[in-house]
Amino acid sequence: MRFKEKVVFITGGTKGLGKAMAKAFVDEGAKVGVNGRNKDAVARFEDEFKGKDVLAFNADIGKYEEMESAAENIVKTWGRVDILINNAGIVNPLMPAEKIKKEDFDRVIDINLKGTFYATQIFGKRMIEQKCGRIISIASQVGYFGEKGFLPYSISKSSLMIMTRSIAHEWSRFGVTACAVAPGFIKGGMNEGLIKKEVFVDFLSKRTPVNRMGGVDELVSLILFLASEQAVYINGDTITFDGGMTGYTQEPLLDFIMKGR
Numbered sequence: 001m002r003f004k005e006k007v008v009f010i011t012g013g014t015k016g017l018g019k020a021m022a023k024a025f026v027d028e029g030a031k032v033g034v035n036g037r038n039k040d041a042v043a044r045f046e047d048e049f050k051g052k053d054v055l056a057f058n059a060d061i062g063k064y065e066e067m068e069s070a071a072e073n074i075v076k077t078w079g080r081v082d083i084l085i086n087n088a089g090i091v092n093p094l095m096p097a098e099k100i101k102k103e104d105f106d107r108v109i110d111i112n113l114k115g116t117f118y119a120t121q122i123f124g125k126r127m128i129e130q131k132c133g134r135i136i137s138i139a140s141q142v143g144y145f146g147e148k149g150f151l152p153y154s155i156s157k158s159s160l161m162i163m164t165r166s167i168a169h170e171w172s173r174f175g176v177t178a179c180a181v182a183p184g185f186i187k188g189g190m191n192e193g194l195i196k197k198e199v200f201v202d203f204l205s206k207r208t209p210v211n212r213m214g215g216v217d218e219l220v221s222l223i224l225f226l227a228s229e230q231a232v233y234i235n236g237d238t239i240t241f242d243g244g245m246t247g248y249t250q251e252p253l254l255d256f257i258m259k260g261r
Helices: 016-027 039-048 064-078 102-130 151-174 198-206 216-227 253-259
Strands: 007-010 031-036 054-058 083-086 133-138 176-183 238-241
Touching: 007 016, 007 064, 016 031, 016 039, 016 083, 016 216, 031 039, 031 064, 039 054, 054 064, 064 102, 083 102, 083 216, 102 133, 102 151, 102 176, 133 151, 133 216, 151 176, 176 216, 216 238
Parallel strands: 007 031, 007 083, 031 054, 083 133, 133 176, 176 238
Antiparallel strands: none
């Protein structure tokens, strides 16, 4: 077991990709903490993982005090935190930049960027104290060049890449390293709604040279590798995981959606 006795915290870990990562880390021997904003999702997660070394918190990543409380409980229970996975995130309603509502922009930035920094700082301080730790943030392929209709989301994910590099520069001397992953379109997670329609699966598959969407299990395997001892020299970098989609010019998703209206 690669993570026996390791303590892992996954933001937004009660469903989708976060829950898949939680299960994988538990199966590899880790003690896992997660947070989620939805009480029902937290309760379902607790039922599913009953009897395992798992803690679930009904905490909003955008609220510093709630995440601070979660971190305190993790350290009080297990004595340390070895790995932080910054997974929590939302996407904005797709629309041209001139039509984006203030509240939609603010919500994406509050959760994806500010909330991720809060979690990084809160758990990072504990890692600095213990002189070791690993931080992995889920960015996005659209963080490189943007994507029509995704402006707030693109800004937030691009910022995570810069945050990762800065954290690596500042905290490596304390034994704390950081990296990020930039997925393309994954068949699951926040794309769960899209993949229920075959027309979207076909469109998104054709946007990659390999002609298919990535799988949640494939992305989880990459995260486990980056969190392992085999990847300790990967520091400050963002690993692209998009089947070759970056720079592969195709029709924007927003234009495709608008055709059907």
